Amino acid sequence: MAPNDSAETNGGTRGTAAGRRKAARYIVPVAVAGVAAATIGLVPALASSGDPDLPKISAQELIEKIAASDTEQLSGTVKISTDLGIPSLGGLAGSFAPGGAGGDGGKGGSSADPQERMTELASGTHTLRIAADGPDRQRLSILDNASEYSLIHNGDQVWAYDSKSDQAYHATEKQAGEDAGRDAGKKSGHPVPEGVPTTPKALAEQVLKAAGPTTSVTVDGTAQVAGRDAYKLVVKPRQSGSTIGSVTVAVDAESGVPLKFTLLPAAGGKAVVDAGFTEVDFAKPDASLFTFTPPKGTEVTEADDAKAQHKADKGLGDLIPGADAAQPGAGEPGAKNTKVIGEGWSAIAEITTPGATGLPSKASGDVPAEAQQFLDALGDKVTGKFGSGTVFKTRLVNALMTDDGKVYVGAVTKDALVKAANSAS
Template sequence: MAPNDSVETDGGTRGTAVGRRKAARYIVPVAVVGVAAATIGLAPALASTGDPDLPEITAQQLIEKIAASDTQQLSGTVKISTDFGIPSLGGLDGSFAPGGSDSGKGDSTADPQTKMTELASGTHTLRVAADGPDKQRVSILENAAEYSLIRNGGQVWAYDSKTNQAYHAAEDRSGKKPGHPAPEGVPSTPKALAEQVLKAAGPTTSVTVDGTAQVAGRDAYKLLIKPRQSGSTIGSVTVAVDAKNGVPLKFTLLPSSGGKAVVDAGFTKVDFAKPPASSFTFTPPKGAEVTEADDAKTEQKADGAGGLGMFPGGEGLSAGGQGAGDMKVIGEGWNAIAEISTPGGTGLPTKKSGDVPAEAQQFLDTLGDKVSGKFGSGTVFKTRLVNALMTDDGKVYIGAVTPNALVKAADNAA
């Protein structure tokens, strides 16, 4: 059993900081289609078969082990479960999803931005493969169907076998990469999720080694990351790290309120051999409807894709499409709150104003709670992880903090 040696990141040692920076730089971005801030635990993704007896290691050494990992080839099966405490999005027709059918353009069901909403809730099984930073593939396995997202150099293809629709984005002549989020842009595998957390770790974070585990038949150390501040909705993050090659194998995020994990993503099978070249090739099947990416529309979507904005320092706190002058951050670390000014300085549309149908207003009312304070009045929208306060005068306060913290931030800004 590995000792519970810790690294308190309140200045820490220079080696720890360097390790985190190297980790963010070297972790291979093998990612899957996921939500902006990402994905989990109706049940543990992987069952432990016993804690292996491994050599002792400190938290700093384990972070450095992740940083030193040069594994760029792998394939396997990942199980992802999400429980944000919001209604399942899988059954929606896409009209409320970013770029959904409400856009009036009849988006392809193969569009990655449309598909990613499905990973916001429930349990999903994915097959992943990677061969370096420019070749990745992820397939979401469904009942009698499969959705695949493939990147091969400057080409990105997505295909939905259920509807026989394909989506294509390509590098332009200037060498610009495909504007649509490529597979590595969405942090949903253990590796990509861990990368976000390690980049976020700072003075408000405690990092320890919390024993060992066996994941997908491989021995692993458990890196435990916890906020040192009160008021965050995040209780802890555990990353199971392959003891041999330093690759994160499992990621679990627990809420401070207790209960089931909010995010639980881990390998059930993994192979670090070079995947076949055929894994990264794609030709649309006969009769498939192919949609080419629209650059202008794509870039707008990419801005909104964000990352794990609920983590301290996460750029995902900024709202898609908002300019730098429209957003500022209140507080720091795990208690950081983004204050965003909505276009035109208006709050939520209401039934009274005639801006929304009665059915839509009823839906909004079930999601939010009315609050008031020095700032005036507004509505708090809650999940198990990220909460948001939208004031009636058009300000939005959002973060992985309690509703009371949002109200306090709005009061202080009034």
């Protein structure tokens, strides 16, 4: 077993950024807009007789091994579980479902639209089947008891198909969200808008990209994942106030590909995010996996039509003022309504909602009683120098909305949010 070894990061590991950019082109598509992000409580892949005996490696060397991984071809099965501790939506669940009575007003959005379907990964346990053959061909399938949802990228074509409803979604790579200038004009390999990662590799890259002087990185022994020998890289915050306790990445000893990702909360208990291969093969996948022709009678939605539908939908904007400001891009440099307080693991985004309005209330008639019940189940009333507000909690991301219309959000504790709001007053 490799002994513990550590490395204090100092704003990033030299030489790893370019490697991660290169490696990012090889991962299966990532998808889903919205908070929460990342997910997983995984049953260990295959039983092993004990931890493998591998040569000693430092944390620095292991990070570089991940970044330098040139694996372009793989296939396998991933189990992903997410436990954010969010109360059940109850009757609201159907209201915002595609084609339900709420989210699209009954207009019948496609159940194959990735924007809708990939949000399923934000809760529960799921089995994914993935395949990748370089930056131009990937496939991801979410397996259900009697159905399958598949997302297929082949060249500039993107297809999604829901076998249960016999509906399909079609787009070109550019329509699906590729930023032509982001990768020096090269294809990004992401056929849908980026958001929640769907593989251990994608999850690990997000964490390591954020590593800096506020982070402790160590090698903590070895493991077997999907029958392969792996090193365990452990990443922990050095700061107080974060809801994240640690992130463990099992890294394939031979290829440097992350095989398993586990995020444990600082408060203890089961993993918030835990994803790992149960089977993996680094041979070239069969080319037929990346071809798709809609079965006869399939209802096909084109991306342009879906975009028009999304624009027509008001979504959460009616429920929570300023919700749109919390979407991807709102916190990018130049966004006037958002600023960041602190850094590293304890960073908090301060968002000023349009019109500086607080939460709607049942008494004012702004929200249905069912929606108010859901908000009350999530929230804790708090007061401070800033005034008063409500903290909405998950096991990973918490948000404070003040009564005067400001939102403070981050992977931090309730006390950290109140402190940030007080300091900004």
